Amino acid sequence: xxxxxxxxxxxxxxxxxxxxxxxxxxxxxxxxxxxxxxxxxxxxxxxxxxxxxxxxxxxxxxxxxxxxxxxxxxxxxxxxxxxxxxxxxxxxxxxxxxxxxxxxxxxxxxxxxxxxxxxxxxxxxxxxxxxxxxxxxxxxxxxxxxxxxxxxxxxxxxxxxxxxxxxxxxxxxxxxxxxxxxxxxxxxxxxxxxxxxxxxxxxxxxxxxxxxxxxxxxxxxxxxxxxxxxxxxxxxxxxxxxxxxxxxxxxxxxxxxxxxxxxxxxxxxxxxxxxxxxxxxxxxxxxxxxxxxxxxxxxxxxxxxxxxxxxxxxxxxxxxxxxxx
Amino acid sequence: xxxxxxxxxxxxxxxxxxxxxxxxxxxxxxxxxxxxxxxxxxxxxxxxxxxxxxxxxxxxxxxxxxxxxxxxxxxxxxxxxxxxxxxxxxxxxxxxxxxxxxxxxxxxxxxxxxxxxxxxxxxxxxxxxxxxxxxxxxxxxxxxxxxxxxxxxxxxxxxxxxxxxxxxxxxxxxxxxxxxxxx
Amino acid sequence: xxxxxxxxxxxxxxxxxxxxxxxxxxxxxxxxxxxxxxxxxxxxxxxxxxxxxxxxxxxxxxxxxxxxxxxxxxxxxxxxxxxxxxxxxxxxxxxxxxxxxxxxxxxxxxxxxxxxxxxxxxxxxxxxxxxxxxxxxxxxxxxxxxxxxxxxxxxxxxxxxxxxxxxxxxxxxxxxxxxxxxxxxxxxxxxxxxxxxxxxxxxxxxxxxxxxxxxxxxxxxxxxxxxxxxxxxxxxxxxxxxxxxxxxxxxxxxxxxxxxxxxxxxxxxxxxxxxxxxxxxxxxxxxxxxxxxxxxxxxxxxxxxxxxxxxxxxxxxxxxxxxxxxxxxxxxxxxxxxxxxxxxxxxxxxxxxxxxxxxxxxxxxxxxxxxxxxxxxxxxxxxxxxxxxxxxxxxxxxxxxxxxxxxxxxxxxxxxxxxxxxxxxxxxxxxxxxxxxx
Numbered sequence: 023x024x025x026x027x028x029x030x031x032x033x034x035x036x037x038x039x040x041x042x043x044x045x046x047x048x049x050x051x052x053x054x055x056x057x058x059x060x061x062x063x064x065x066x067x068x069x070x071x072x073x074x075x076x077x078x079x080x081x082x083x084x085x086x087x088x089x090x091x092x093x094x095x096x097x098x099x100x101x102x103x104x105x106x107x108x109x110x111x112x113x114x115x116x117x118x119x120x121x122x123x124x125x126x127x128x129x130x131x132x133x134x135x136x137x138x139x140x141x142x143x144x145x146x147x148x149x150x151x152x153x154x155x156x157x158x159x160x161x162x163x164x165x166x167x168x169x170x171x172x173x174x175x176x177x178x179x180x181x182x183x184x185x186x187x188x189x190x191x192x193x194x195x196x197x198x199x200x201x202x203x204x205x206x207x208x209x210x211x212x213x214x215x216x217x218x219x220x221x222x223x224x225x226x227x228x229x230x231x232x233x234x235x236x237x238x239x240x241x242x243x244x245x246x247x248x249x250x251x252x253x254x255x256x257x258x259x260x261x262x263x264x265x266x267x268x269x270x271x272x273x274x275x276x277x278x279x280x281x282x283x284x285x286x287x288x289x290x291x292x293x294x295x296x297x298x299x300x301x302x303x304x305x306x307x308x309x310x311x312x313x314x315x316x317x318x319x320x321x322x323x324x325x326x327x328x329x330x331x332x333x334x335x336x337x338x339x340x341x342x343x344x345x346x347x
Numbered sequence: 348x349x350x351x352x353x354x355x356x357x358x359x360x361x362x363x364x365x366x367x368x369x370x371x372x373x374x375x376x377x378x379x380x381x382x383x384x385x386x387x388x389x390x391x392x393x394x395x396x397x398x399x400x401x402x403x404x405x406x407x408x409x410x411x412x413x414x415x416x417x418x419x420x421x422x423x424x425x426x427x428x429x430x431x432x433x434x435x436x437x438x439x440x441x442x443x444x445x446x447x448x449x450x451x452x453x454x455x456x457x458x459x460x461x462x463x464x465x466x467x468x469x470x471x472x473x474x475x476x477x478x479x480x481x482x483x484x485x486x487x488x489x490x491x492x493x494x495x496x497x498x499x500x501x502x503x504x505x506x507x508x509x510x511x512x513x514x515x516x517x518x519x520x521x522x523x524x525x526x527x528x529x530x
Numbered sequence: 531x532x533x534x535x536x537x538x539x540x541x542x543x544x545x546x547x548x549x550x551x552x553x554x555x556x557x558x559x560x561x562x563x564x565x566x567x568x569x570x571x572x573x574x575x576x577x578x579x580x581x582x583x584x585x586x587x588x589x590x591x592x593x594x595x596x597x598x599x600x601x602x603x604x605x606x607x608x609x610x611x612x613x614x615x616x617x618x619x620x621x622x623x624x625x626x627x628x629x630x631x632x633x634x635x636x637x638x639x640x641x642x643x644x645x646x647x648x649x650x651x652x653x654x655x656x657x658x659x660x661x662x663x664x665x666x667x668x669x670x671x672x673x674x675x676x677x678x679x680x681x682x683x684x685x686x687x688x689x690x691x692x693x694x695x696x697x698x699x700x701x702x703x704x705x706x707x708x709x710x711x712x713x714x715x716x717x718x719x720x721x722x723x724x725x726x727x728x729x730x731x732x733x734x735x736x737x738x739x740x741x742x743x744x745x746x747x748x749x750x751x752x753x754x755x756x757x758x759x760x761x762x763x764x765x766x767x768x769x770x771x772x773x774x775x776x777x778x779x780x781x782x783x784x785x786x787x788x789x790x791x792x793x794x795x796x797x798x799x800x801x802x803x804x805x806x807x808x809x810x811x812x813x814x815x816x817x818x819x820x821x822x823x824x825x826x827x828x829x830x831x832x833x834x835x836x837x838x839x840x841x842x843x844x845x846x847x848x849x850x851x852x853x854x855x856x857x858x859x860x861x862x863x864x865x866x867x868x869x870x871x872x873x874x875x876x877x878x879x880x881x882x883x884x885x886x887x888x889x890x891x892x893x894x895x896x897x898x899x900x901x902x903x904x905x906x907x908x909x910x911x912x913x914x915x916x917x918x919x920x921x922x923x924x925x926x927x928x929x930x931x932x933x934x935x936x937x938x939x940x941x942x943x944x945x946x947x948x949x950x951x952x953x954x955x956x957x958x959x960x961x962x963x964x965x966x967x968x
Contacts (some may be wrong), residue, residue, distance in 0.1 A: 039428045064414060064431035073467055076417040127849050147734035149805030208735060233729035236552025339753035342422055
C-alpha cells in the first residue's frame, strides 16, 4: 500500500480519460481519438526496441473471454497485454444457446471473483459486452460483439490512416461490402465521421441496413456503383463477404457479387493514386478483393495488423486503474 | 494561494551555467556523454545544458528524451492518466555515460522509473542525475549528482518550475497547497 | 358479507355516461345504489371507504394476458398473476392459451376454471386455442371450448401462418359468435428479429422486425374477415400502418375490433438502447410516429380497447444476451400508472381511458357471464379506485407478479390504483385507504 497519494495537476501532461470500458467508438470525441493516436505512437516506439516490454501493467490480470473463435484479434490483445507486463489468461468459452451450461453472467461472476482487472470480450451476440459492464467491476474491452461494434479495429484502422495522411479532416473514405452484418463497418462509420472524414458506402442494397444515409445517423453517402463510389477516394476498405449471405438469399450468387463489387486494380485506379487499401481480415482473396490489390503497393493490410498491437497497448494503458463509476 | 518566487530568469540562467561547468569538470569523455531529458520540463533543461556545454567546452552533446509514464509505479491510483509522450533515444546507449535531467527531485520515484526505462533500452556505462531543484523528502535512496538549488519544502507545498519553452516564463516558485501531497 | 359504501369519490362510468362526485353502495357482491353529494344510502348497515379525491370506476378488464400456468409456474401462476392483476386494478382478466399443455380442450379449460376459483383473487376468463395444440395446422374443437367457457380463440404468441386455416377459423367461429384473436406477424420477415427495424436497430447491430410484417397479416386477416363475416380481433396493434388498415376496414363495416398495450402507447424503441432485455417485446416497441397514430386510433375508436399483454418471465430468463432473452413485459402493475401520462399530457381524456379499460372490453366479451365493465345497479361489484395524481416510483421487487421484467424499473409515474374490489370484496388496498366500520 502506498503511503503517498499522488495527485498531479490537470495540465497538458495529464488527461481525465473518462472511459472505464471500451464498448463502442460512438462515444469517443475527436480529442479522445487523437489521444489514442498519441499514445499509440509511444507504444510503437516500445515495439521498435529489442526488448519489447514495459512494466506498466505489472500485476494486472487481463482475461481474453472469446465466445467466437479468432486467432488474429486474440493474439493481438494477448501480445499487447504481455508487452505491458500484464498477466494474461485466455478463455475460449463455447456458446451453447440450447443447453446453457454456464451463462454469460455466471462466467463473469467467476472472473470477478478471480480478480480480473480487464476483460477483453468477443461475442457473437450484439450487446453482450454491455451486459458484462453492468455485472462486473473490471473494465470491459469489446473485441467485437455480433453485428454491433469493433471499436479497437476502427481505432487501428484510423491510426493506420493517420500515420500516412496526418491530416484526416476532409479525406474521402469508401467502405465496400456487407455493411449490414459488419461490426467493423459500423465502428468505422462512427470513427471516420467523428474525425471529419467523408464516408461513402458501396454495397448491394440488401446488405445496407435501414437508416444509413438518413439524418438520424452519422452522415454517409450511399453509392451502389463501385466505379462511382471509388472516384477520388483517399481510403478504400473492403469487408469480408461470408458465403452464408448467398445462402440466406441476400445475394443471387457470389459470382455476381465479385462481378459488381470486387476491388480490382482497374477499379482502384479510379481512387487517388496514393489511396490506401484496408481490410480487417481475414481476407477472401478473389472474392471481395483481387490478390493483386491485396498484395499491391497501396495495401496497408499488414500495417493494420502491426498497428493493432500498438493501439491495443495504448487502450489497455489508458484503461488501467480507471474506476467504475 | 500566495506564491513565493525563489528563482527568476537570471537565477535559472546562472544556475544552469554552473551545472554545465560541473558536468564538464566531472566527465572527461564528453563525447561519450548523452543528456537525457525526462519529459516534460527535463527536456528543455537538457537542451539548454547541452547548449551551455557546447558553448563552454566546444563539444556538441547528444540530447535525447525519455517519457517515464509507462514505468511509473502508481498508475493504478492516479485519477488522471499521464499522456504518454515520445521516448526518443536516437543511438545506442550501451557503454555511454548518461546524465538524466529533470526539473524537480522530490520522492525519487520518477528517477527510479527513468533508470528502469534506461536499463530496458540498453546498458549504459554510468547514469548521473542533474536537477534544477532538490526539495528533499526522498522515499528511495536516490541522490542527484548536480543540484541547481536546494529548496527545503513541506509536503503541503508545491514547487512549480516554469520554463519559457513550456510555460512562457522562467520561474521557480513555492505554492502552498491545502492538504494535498505532491510528487 | 357486510355492505360497503364508497364515499365521495369521482365516479367515472362510461357505460352509463356518468362522471360525477358521488357515493356507491355495494351489497352482497353487487352494486346496489348510487347517490350524489351528502345523500345517504337507503339501508343503514355498512362500512365506509373514504374515496375523497379519488376516482371510482368499474373494475378494469384485460382481454390479453399470460398467466403461464400450467407449465411455466416459475414465471407466474394463477395465484400470483391474479394478485398482480388486482394491484393493477384489474378485476377480470382473460388468459391466453399458450400454456404447456396449451388450452385446446375441455380438460385444460376446466383446470383453469377450478384453479381460478380456488386460488385466484379476481375473475379469470380463459381463451381457447384456434388450432389443435397451437400447431397452426388443424382447427381446435371450438364448440367444446365454447361450452367449457372460453370467451375467444387465439394462438397468441404465434400468428396463424396459414391463410387457409385462418379463413376456416373465422368462418367456423361464427357459430359460436366469439372473436378470433390474431397475433399478426409474418414470420418469414421476422425470423431472428429482436427489435423494431429502424435507425436504432442499425445502430445497435440487432436484427430488425419491420412494421410491414405486422401490416401484412393485419391486411390478410381483414380480407378474410370480410370474406367470411367472422369476428376478428387484432391483438397488440403497434404500427401506424396497422391502425390505418383497421380504420378503413371499419369504415367498410368489417367486423373487427382491436387492442393496444400500455407499453406500445408510451414507450419507443429507444428503450432498447443499452441492450435492456426488459424492453424486448413482440411486437416490438416502435417509433414516436407510431405512438401518435395509436393514440389517434384510440380517440377515434379505430382501436377499441387497451389490453396489457402481461408476459412475465423469471429474472434469470432475462439476464442474458439480448438475442437470447425471451420477449415480454410484466405489465399488470404499471398499466394504469404509465397510461396516466397520456391523460396528464392531454392526449386522451380520463373517461376515454376508463372506457377502453372497462366498457369497451366488456362489449367484446359480451353478456355471457354477467354485466361486466359497469357500475349499473345489479352488476357485479367489480370496482377500481384510483388516485390520478399520486406520484410513485416503480419497484419491481415489490410486484405481486413473479415477473419483474419491466423497462419501467425506477421510473416515476403519476397515477396509481389505490384499491380494487372484486364481487364486493377488497382484493387490493393501499395502506393509505381506510375502511371505517359502520
